[in-house]
Amino acid sequence: MANTNAEKIFEMTGAEAVLTERQDLRQYLTGVSTSFGYVLSDSEGTVFYTDPRYLERAKTVLDGSGIKVGLFKGPVEKLFAKYKQVAVPLSSTTFPFYKKLADTGIEVVDSEPAFTKAMSVKQPYETEFIKKACEIADRAFVALLPKIREGMSENEVAAELEYLMRQAGASGTSFDTIVAFGANSSIPHHETSLRKLCFGDIVLIDFGCKVGGYCSDCTRTFLFGDDGKHGRFKETYARVLSSHMLAKEKIADGMTGRDADAIARGELEKYNLAEYFTHSLGHGIGINIHEFPRLSPKSEDILINGMVFSDEPGVYFEGDFGIRIEDTVMLKDGKVISLTDSDKNLIIL
Numbered sequence: 001m002a003n004t005n006a007e008k009i010f011e012m013t014g015a016e017a018v019l020t021e022r023q024d025l026r027q028y029l030t031g032v033s034t035s036f037g038y039v040l041s042d043s044e045g046t047v048f049y050t051d052p053r054y055l056e057r058a059k060t061v062l063d064g065s066g067i068k069v070g071l072f073k074g075p076v077e078k079l080f081a082k083y084k085q086v087a088v089p090l091s092s093t094t095f096p097f098y099k100k101l102a103d104t105g106i107e108v109v110d111s112e113p114a115f116t117k118a119m120s121v122k123q124p125y126e127t128e129f130i131k132k133a134c135e136i137a138d139r140a141f142v143a144l145l146p147k148i149r150e151g152m153s154e155n156e157v158a159a160e161l162e163y164l165m166r167q168a169g170a171s172g173t174s175f176d177t178i179v180a181f182g183a184n185s186s187i188p189h190h191e192t193s194l195r196k197l198c199f200g201d202i203v204l205i206d207f208g209c210k211v212g213g214y215c216s217d218c219t220r221t222f223l224f225g226d227d228g229k230h231g232r233f234k235e236t237y238a239r240v241l242s243s244h245m246l247a248k249e250k251i252a253d254g255m256t257g258r259d260a261d262a263i264a265r266g267e268l269e270k271y272n273l274a275e276y277f278t279h280s281l282g283h284g285i286g287i288n289i290h291e292f293p294r295l296s297p298k299s300e301d302i303l304i305n306g307m308v309f310s311d312e313p314g315v316y317f318e319g320d321f322g323i324r325i326e327d328t329v330m331l332k333d334g335k336v337i338s339l340t341d342s343d344k345n346l347i348i349l
Helices: 002-013 023-030 052-062 095-103 112-120 124-147 154-167 182-186 231-250 257-269
Strands: 017-020 038-042 045-050 067-071 085-088 107-110 178-181 201-207 209-211 218-224 282-284 291-295 308-311 314-317 321-324 327-332 335-338
Touching (some): 002 017, 002 045, 002 112, 017 023, 023 038, 023 045, 023 052, 023 112, 045 052, 095 107, 112 291, 124 154, 124 201, 124 218, 154 201, 178 182, 182 201, 182 321, 218 321, 231 257, 231 314, 231 321, 231 327, 231 335, 257 282, 257 291
Parallel strands (some): 085 107
Antiparallel strands (some): 178 201, 201 218, 282 308, 314 321, 327 335
């Protein structure tokens, strides 16, 4: 698995050597998540250099993979001293590190396009990790609902959901869990707070977890009790759900991210809601919660089989309420299949 990825990136860059420091890219190459290390690939193979904190684990994980593990003794210049050409991910390379390369006279090649292309189409083992992360997120959300009580804070609900995901086997969350009650739901990336739950509140929860280093992403919006004051909310919810489902039905292999976004946005436009859809329809999901491709009004990214991304139309009325319905989905056999699949019909607790 890891050996294949390292070889693939090396061949795609066409450089004499590929040196990778960035954490998520190192994890893609090795399958090992560490806060420090360098992966060096050349025509003779791949070596993962790290410090004593991770050495034993790296050796265990990479045993039989074809990737060697070495103790990094520094300085980093030693790793690329014998090469005339080295590929690094330029957009995330610091200037001091770039200068170390440039000052030696080495030709610097950008490895990031190779990583972006390779990581956007998931391999079977990656898909299995993402599916498991999605299954756990679904299961935890269903288990959370009967535990929600009036007077609980947003923080308490988030903590309970995160506990349930870990209890079910997740290694952690994909991102900071968002729980928004009432008018807080109108803020797309609300910072979960001490605000307490009241009868009749709208509840928006954006959550996900990691399995094997891979993410899931899901958002559900529902009502905590029905106080009879949510006619507009219910009507709007039906429109957002229609937009979500239409995108899932119509997105196809070979479509651009812009065309995919237009499907959902066009459905909302029918009901004069498109102006309240203030973010893009989706983003790629993998080791990172935001990856290639982008499903947005300006995206020319081509969607192809094997890509995993979000389908998350939403509308937000400042100071009043917001609605977002999101699933992690995958393109398979030319069509979208849903990987998170808990009930999307309006739930009233």
